[in-house]
Amino acid sequence: MSLKLVNISKIFKDPDHANKEVKAVENVNLEINEGEMVSFLGPSGCGKTTTLRIVSGFETPTTGEIWLGDQMINDLPPNKRDTAMVFQSYAIFPHLSVGQNIAFGLELKGVKPDIVKKEVKAIMATMNLTDLYNRSPDQLSGGQQQRVALARSIINKPSVLLFDEPLSNLDAKLRDLMRFEIRRIQQSFGITSIYVTHDQAEAMTVSDRIVVMNEGHIMQVGTPFEIYSQPANRFVADFIGRVNFLDGTVEGKKPNSAYKIRIGDNFKLINSSTSAFSTGDKVLTVIRPESLTVSVGEKDSTAIFHGVVEKAVYLGPTVEYDIKIEGRDNISAVTHNPVVEGVFKPGDWVNIDFNPAAAHLLGKQDN
């Protein structure tokens, strides 16, 4: 079922100052389509978990409406809502076996014991949990606990599945594995899902769309590709991956919403489909480190910058550079073929350039 959030705000009382209020979430509007997996991404305290708990019913929004399909569910308590949550701590009942944990929801609904058992076994098979039916939760590995929590939520066939940073307690390797596992299961059941995380790589892998949040506001909603290549503002650009912001001025408008941008002494023709500018506007050109080309040598007038390498970190497949440019912020650049392109040392003078197709323009107001 589709899920719609309309003008959701949540204001908490500051526990230390009775009269102070904390706006955890402010004017959040969002529509999530049936079967879609949307992740809420943002730094801690950005309101992503609060929004999730508002959807699940554990928090009451101060204002706003929550629509599940064509029903407004504001007044439904969490136990009557057709949502199921996968908790950060898994919240597996320690006094029940794995099978009893997964059966919990069905038993509450009064489903016949033999049917419950059949369904539990079936879902355990799809989750690679076979043979763990009588196991006590404390004898499970982290990944198994994660799968039990997921199975327990999915067996109820909820309309919406909510993940609250579900992988944050796992080690890095398992986390990578479980991302795909969660995505696979979500897609095979076709459940509308919200996935809260502060890990951008996780958000990129699991989601159809990403909602970037900061200080209670939605900063941008878009596919992982859009979020990364066309960030709506400086915060999003900075939060997702590493980035260079190049100050520049609009010198003229060309057909197909391309703009002639002056950066330093050079010009670039950069497309902007997301916002319109006029001549004379100050703009920021957003360019990712991996989109820059770096070559050693005397100043090349066609390249956009000439600078000196301050720091070079050789990582094997890539080299990360910190390059000092006269009169500007340092530039980060990443090269991907060190064996062929060579590894430059601190003190080397290099030319830096980029393909305008990789650049994205932000107006000054988008800061």
Add this chain to the structure above:
Amino acid sequence: MSTKRPHPIHRQIKQLLKDPLLFIVILVILISLILFIIYPLTKVIITSFLPDGKFSFSVFKEVFSSWYLRRAFFNSIMMGTLTALLGAGVGFIFAFTLARTDIPFKKFLHIIAIIPIISPPFIGALSIIMLFGNNGVISDHLLHLQNIKIYGFRGLLFAQIVTFFPVAYITLRGVLDSISPTLEDAALDLGGTRLKVFRRVTLPLAFPGIASAMLVLFVETLADFGNPLILAGSQFPILSVQAYLQITGMYDLPKGSALALILLVPSISIFFLQKYWVSRKKYVTITGKPTSSTLKSVSSTAKWILFAVCLFFALTIILIYAAILWGAFVKVWGSNNSLTLDHFKYVFSVGFGAVKDTLVIAGISTPIAGILGMVIAFLVVRKEFPLKHFMEVSSMLSFAVPGTVIGIGYILAFNSHPLLLTGTLLILLLNFIFRYVPVGIQSGVAILRQVDPSIEEAAIDMGADSRSTFRKVTLPLMVPAFFSGLIYSFVRAMTAISAVIFLVSSNWNLMTVQIMSQVESGRLGAAAAFSVILVLIILAAIVIIRSILTLRYGRFGGTTLKF
């Protein structure tokens, strides 16, 4: 925008009304707490300040103009202070020795130190009379001393230390166990002498715990009734006994209430001082890896001296219990040592009613107090509702209020219609339930704070309402706390004397009260036999409850149980 939002209390009430069962439970608990804890205490205050329906200090003037009652007040405070200092001292020696040295018989010493907690508090007094009294085995027969003056200050202080040092021991053992010995190793490593390390590291770290134990001991001694009733004698008046005598001897309710109030004020103030100030001043040891003790902080000379001290106290306790056991089987204590079962026959013929009544009352009230404690703990930790703080404080109040005060409050509050309860089973049950509910609350709160709230949210999320969440998830998780609370309140119910002595009647009598009256009429053998049976019942109950627990909840067993 902020004006449109309802006041938090209104919102809480609105939330509550969505869950009528929860609302009713909260309401019933609040009403019961007011009726059975607050109201009796108010009655004590009213009776002492309004003796003739008008407010006056006349009763207090009368009390304080009496030299004898002034002495009682002074004696009680002095006895409390000395027991606090010496009892905490002995408790600390025991705790330190058992926590920090590798002496032999550790387990044995630990059990010995805990035994006084599971027996009636006046067993110490009874045994001291048997050992050191006018006909005492040690005083009269071994040492041939006459007039050793065991009644009064010395005997009572001795009895109080023996009775209450285990409380200090348990507290301080927990404190010392939580202080990582590596801190002491580190101090030694930095060049401190052992004495310096003890003075500058161990003692300061344990100090909040020591202070807390002293305050608890002060309150418990001040409130104690059994030992002073037997041992204080008329030369050494004690407040709790005088309050009792004013009411049962002189039928002077206002004066009894005034004395109770004088007893109540220091108890309550110290209790809250302990609970909200000292107990917060805990040091949290920051540890990297789990620490393994190397036990280097005590020199071997010091170790054996400490061992000798502990052994001495352990033997004293054993002597006390051996005397009771022996006394239950000999014909006439101190003069005719032939063995007999007469005392037990006497108990089972004359006193059997009291045994049965005690079992009925403890058996009914303990589980109710236990469940109520879990429910209140759950509400206090997990729910938001108006008067929550009131519920927390008032339900813990009966911990602080001396039994004598509660007993007087109950007879004042429940001796007229519509709450005419005096002489009934109900008044005893209510008294026990509301006196021992804090035990369950404490252990319940402790365990709930360790349970991740999302475990309960997970149940709600899957469609469980508040009742089935509590029943299917929260309660099973609280089982260990419930049972350890159950054992503790059963022990307290079986051994209680100070409040119930006001509430027993010819229809409903209790073993502890029987023991007291046997002592008063000089039948020490019967008193000893009663005591033996009482301790056996308690031990049997502990064994039964523990085996139920390990049978049904094997993997929880033993983790949180103290006994």
